[in-house]
Amino acid sequence: MIIVSITGPTATLARQQVRASERYADLIEFRLDLLGGEKALDLLRVANKPVIATCRSEKEGGAFRGTENERWALLRAAAHVGAAYVDVELDVAERMAAFRAEHPKTRIILSHHDVGGVLRDASALFERMKQFDPYVMKLAYTAHDAGDITRARTFLTFARRHRRRAVAVAMGEFGEATRVLFTKFGGWATYAAPDRGAVAAPGQISASVVTTVYRVRRIDAATKVYGVIGNPLVQSKGVLLHNPLFKKYGVNAVYCRFPVIDVGSFMQECAPLLHGFSVTIPHKQTLLPMVDEVDEPAAAIGAVNTVLRKRGKWFGTNTDAAGALDAMETKVRVKGKHVLVLGAGGAARAIVFEARRRGAVVFVANRTEERARRVADEFGCTFVPMSDLAATDFDIFANATSVGMVPHVDSSPVPKAILRNKVVFDVVYNPPITKLLREARRVGAVIVPGTEMYINQAAMQFGLYTGIRPARAVLRKVLFSL
Numbered sequence: 001m002i003i004v005s006i007t008g009p010t011a012t013l014a015r016q017q018v019r020a021s022e023r024y025a026d027l028i029e030f031r032l033d034l035l036g037g038e039k040a041l042d043l044l045r046v047a048n049k050p051v052i053a054t055c056r057s058e059k060e061g062g063a064f065r066g067t068e069n070e071r072w073a074l075l076r077a078a079a080h081v082g083a084a085y086v087d088v089e090l091d092v093a094e095r096m097a098a099f100r101a102e103h104p105k106t107r108i109i110l111s112h113h114d115v116g117g118v119l120r121d122a123s124a125l126f127e128r129m130k131q132f133d134p135y136v137m138k139l140a141y142t143a144h145d146a147g148d149i150t151r152a153r154t155f156l157t158f159a160r161r162h163r164r165r166a167v168a169v170a171m172g173e174f175g176e177a178t179r180v181l182f183t184k185f186g187g188w189a190t191y192a193a194p195d196r197g198a199v200a201a202p203g204q205i206s207a208s209v210v211t212t213v214y215r216v217r218r219i220d221a222a223t224k225v226y227g228v229i230g231n232p233l234v235q236s237k238g239v240l241l242h243n244p245l246f247k248k249y250g251v252n253a254v255y256c257r258f259p260v261i262d263v264g265s266f267m268q269e270c271a272p273l274l275h276g277f278s279v280t281i282p283h284k285q286t287l288l289p290m291v292d293e294v295d296e297p298a299a300a301i302g303a304v305n306t307v308l309r310k311r312g313k314w315f316g317t318n319t320d321a322a323g324a325l326d327a328m329e330t331k332v333r334v335k336g337k338h339v340l341v342l343g344a345g346g347a348a349r350a351i352v353f354e355a356r357r358r359g360a361v362v363f364v365a366n367r368t369e370e371r372a373r374r375v376a377d378e379f380g381c382t383f384v385p386m387s388d389l390a391a392t393d394f395d396i397f398a399n400a401t402s403v404g405m406v407p408h409v410d411s412s413p414v415p416k417a418i419l420r421n422k423v424v425f426d427v428v429y430n431p432p433i434t435k436l437l438r439e440a441r442r443v444g445a446v447i448v449p450g451t452e453m454y455i456n457q458a459a460m461q462f463g464l465y466t467g468i469r470p471a472r473a474v475l476r477k478v479l480f481s482l
Contacts (some may be wrong), residue, residue: 001026001189002216003052004207005200006043008035014043017194024207025049027085029191031056031200032074033064041074044081052109053078054087060113061140061171061201068092072099079103085135087111093132110134114141115171122155122168130164136188138167140201143175146229146258147269152178153185160186167191172202173234177227177256179205181273183219190216213243214254224253225273226465229260229287230280235406235430237479238278241458242465244478249468263287276308276465281402284320284346291316301353302378303346306461317464320347321354323457324427328396331446332423335359338393340384342413343400344371347427351398352379363392366401389418396423397440404434412436419445429454432480451479 004025008014014035018028029052032040037055044051055071056062064071072095075086079099083106088096090112099108110129122139129137139155141148152168152175159166165188170178182190193204210216228238242255258277260266263286271277279287284303288294291304292313298304304316324347328334339355341348344366352375355362362381366372369385376383384392403413405428416439424440429450437447455475463469 003027003029003189003191004194005029005031005191006194007031007198007200013197015046017197018046020195021207022049024211027052029054033062037074041077041081044083050084052085053083060089061115079106085109096132107135109136109138111138122151123158126155126158136165140169140171143170143172145174145261145265147265149175149178150269156185156187174259176203177258180214180216180256219254222252224275226253226276227256227258228278228280229258230283231259231261233257233259241478245462245470251466278461279305301349303349306464308464318350319457319460320350324351324453325354325358326456327448327452328425331448337395339396340392340394341398341400344375348400351400398425399436400427404428404436406430412439416443419443426450
């Protein structure tokens with residue numbers, strides 16, 4: 001079940017949202033607290049799908065400021081004009097009996113929203129809600145790290161065990177996966193945002209994306225779960241690449257975003273749900289000691305960007321190294337060339353390792369000089385202070401930092417003058433052409449966008465996940481159609 005929440009705030013916008021989203025929805029939720037209360041009741045007749053009437057209180061993250069009697073009057077009026085469901089908050093659940101007597105055919109969704117904190121005891125909350133015997137029990141709470149999504153799973157596990165319909169959502173970007181994996185967890189439905197309007201709750205995904213990208217209607221107990229971990233992940237396009245590839249090649253799998261702060265918590269709470277995952281900034285090095293086995297290149301690099309479950313153990317590898325150098329070598333062979341790498345994190349280490357392996361002379365610079373010195377010493381390269389970049393003799397410049405990434409698209413890590421007539425590579429792929437690359441092109445440099453590295457490493461990752469090696473042309477077509 002996909003429930004689309006209509007937020008307006010005007011009646012005209014609400015009607016547009018219904019028209020744009022109805023083809024994806026099983027149910028339409030009208031947020032009366034956001035739509036003008038009593039004035040919005042006529043909108044309930046607009047939808048061609050069953051309607052949920054919700055009037056969320058301020059205490060639980062809504063906008064309704066009236067009295068409880070006024071709120072119940074709205075819900076009764078909504079039932080009178082044909083709402084199939086009404087949403088009742090748990091703290092006023094004792095009023096449900098009177099409502100049922102008046103509207104016996106209207107189904108009740110009993111909800112609890114913990115907006116500020118993280119639910120601690122899902123089982124106790126389930127037992128409390130169950131005693132009121134609602135048609136559906138709904139839990140929403142704010143997640144502060146990806147590991148918090150397991151509380152939604154716990155709540156839904158109790159519901160499944162007791163054969164009860166339930167919805168559980170971890171709100172905010174850290175809980176996004178709960179909106180996709182609800183059927184894996186045993187949930188009755190997910191709430192989605194209208195395609196033309198504001199979200200009703202933090203972290204809602206648009207109805208079209210939930211349906212066409214994540215294909216939630218096809219997720220079942222056998223669906224394998226993959227994903228990407230990092231923080232932030234707003235710039236990540238992995239879900240828009242791997243999910244269409246799963247569809248194209250007929251693989252029963254889904255790829256989600258898991259914004260992670262505490263990697264240890266993720267490995268304990270979330271990783272058991274997954275068959276594999278990609279790793280991005282800032283966890284490529286942090287995760288290395290937490291996997292059971294790593295291959296020789298990843299061990300030498302000291303960073304992993306791909307983790308797979310094999311025979312009950314976690315296996316780590318690194319597709320960044322080959323992905324980056326293969327991208328560069330579409331323009332110039334690196335053997336014997338001088339490569340200047342800016343950065344000292346996982347991506348930089350991968351590029352330094354692979355460039356050295358392919359016979360390049362490598363220089364390393366970084367804003368934090370101590371980190372650059374350590375990388376240079378470890379890989380047998382030359383450290384270059386940032387102040388000496390203009391005086392350094394190099395053929396290829398590789399930006400291995402996040403400078404220039406969305407949303408900081410007006411930033412460049414180095415002045416354009418040092419890039420004249422060089423080959424310039426940027427690991428940043430969102431946006432595809434960064435300020436660094438634009439300026440480099442203006443001074444006669446040959447540019448290599450980060451999208452090329454991304455396509456290369458993603459193709460290798462997909463092969464590791466599925467055993468299928470998609471053609472680069474297929475990935476490029478998917479990526480540039482986004």
